[in-house]
Amino acid sequence: MSHSDADIHPTVEEAADDIADMEIRGAATIADAAAGALATQAEDSDAESPESFRAEMRAAGRRLRETRPTAVSLPNALRYVLRGMEGRSVPDLRESVVESADEFQRELGQAQDNLGRIGANRLRDGDTVMTHCHSTDALSCVEKALDQGKEIHAIVKETRPRKQGHITARWLRDMGVPVTLIVDNAARRYLDQTDHVLVGADSIAADGSVINKVGTSGLAVNARERGVPVMVAAQTLKLHPDTMTGHTVEIEMRDEREVLTLDEEEEIGDVTVENPAFDVTPPRYVDAIVTERGQFPPESIVTLMRELFGDQQGGEPWEE
Numbered sequence: 001m002s003h004s005d006a007d008i009h010p011t012v013e014e015a016a017d018d019i020a021d022m023e024i025r026g027a028a029t030i031a032d033a034a035a036g037a038l039a040t041q042a043e044d045s046d047a048e049s050p051e052s053f054r055a056e057m058r059a060a061g062r063r064l065r066e067t068r069p070t071a072v073s074l075p076n077a078l079r080y081v082l083r084g085m086e087g088r089s090v091p092d093l094r095e096s097v098v099e100s101a102d103e104f105q106r107e108l109g110q111a112q113d114n115l116g117r118i119g120a121n122r123l124r125d126g127d128t129v130m131t132h133c134h135s136t137d138a139l140s141c142v143e144k145a146l147d148q149g150k151e152i153h154a155i156v157k158e159t160r161p162r163k164q165g166h167i168t169a170r171w172l173r174d175m176g177v178p179v180t181l182i183v184d185n186a187a188r189r190y191l192d193q194t195d196h197v198l199v200g201a202d203s204i205a206a207d208g209s210v211i212n213k214v215g216t217s218g219l220a221v222n223a224r225e226r227g228v229p230v231m232v233a234a235q236t237l238k239l240h241p242d243t244m245t246g247h248t249v250e251i252e253m254r255d256e257r258e259v260l261t262l263d264e265e266e267e268i269g270d271v272t273v274e275n276p277a278f279d280v281t282p283p284r285y286v287d288a289i290v291t292e293r294g295q296f297p298p299e300s301i302v303t304l305m306r307e308l309f310g311d312q313q314g315g316e317p318w319e320e
């Protein structure tokens, strides 16, 4: 690396590109990758002054932050690692960043395990869950239920346009769970055979709204109409601190080519394609938000948010 103040390590560039292209995806996985990339930036830095080291870390943080807007786990990860940066010399600063990233990654894994155990208690032997998209937090609940000796079946929604339901189907098969794969449009019909809708979250707002893969809100409304409980598995990393002061969560709009190929467009003619990646499920359609700190009715999640983020003031550590 050269000695310019804001050198971004190739590993950070690669992680940022992979997050933007969804080679690395899923809110928790993105957070884990971002923390790891910051650690590499720190480890390999040849900054000669504490100021240039800090400038490098901020530049790396900004590069990672600008990749995708909706999953708050990403800025929460960057805040955790960069706020842990302390020391007066480059070696001290480096060590603090590496330690802080390591601690973050350990806690993330631990939180997912604990959340899974709590969520598993909602599942009974023989239950069928319906999933949407691919969530490692949600699958942790199934895994722990299996560990408790329960038999679980899964109805897996394909999840257009990127068909991440296929990833869920593969993971569940690896766990030994019988899987029925359905197209998204069949979900309402199969709710009659479903005991729980089980989804993850990219962000949770202070009013208990759940921001998750587009299609979650329609599924939740249908589930309420059919009397099927909706369980959201989301470690506290998914709680969105800005929403405590009235900010809304930006919904990512992705490339139209995920929906319509060039060939398809040539056949149809010129049309406008909209491709929002996420939607907002109002709290009244959610029965429980399961975190590593316990399970909560969505309306009470704000209490936990105040406890966790209440004292966090000031600007973003990548902008300071």
Ligand SMILES: O=P(O)(O)OC[C@H]1O[C@H](OP(=O)(O)O)[C@H](O)[C@@H]1O
Pocket: 025, 026, 027, 028, 029, 071, 132, 133, 134, 135, 136, 137, 138, 164, 199, 200, 201, 202, 212, 213, 277
């Ligand atoms: O953190 P975990 O539970 O793994 O995933 C949480 C959510 O992240 C995913 O977003 P994307 O696939 O990155 O757009 C899905 O919306 C999923 O429900």
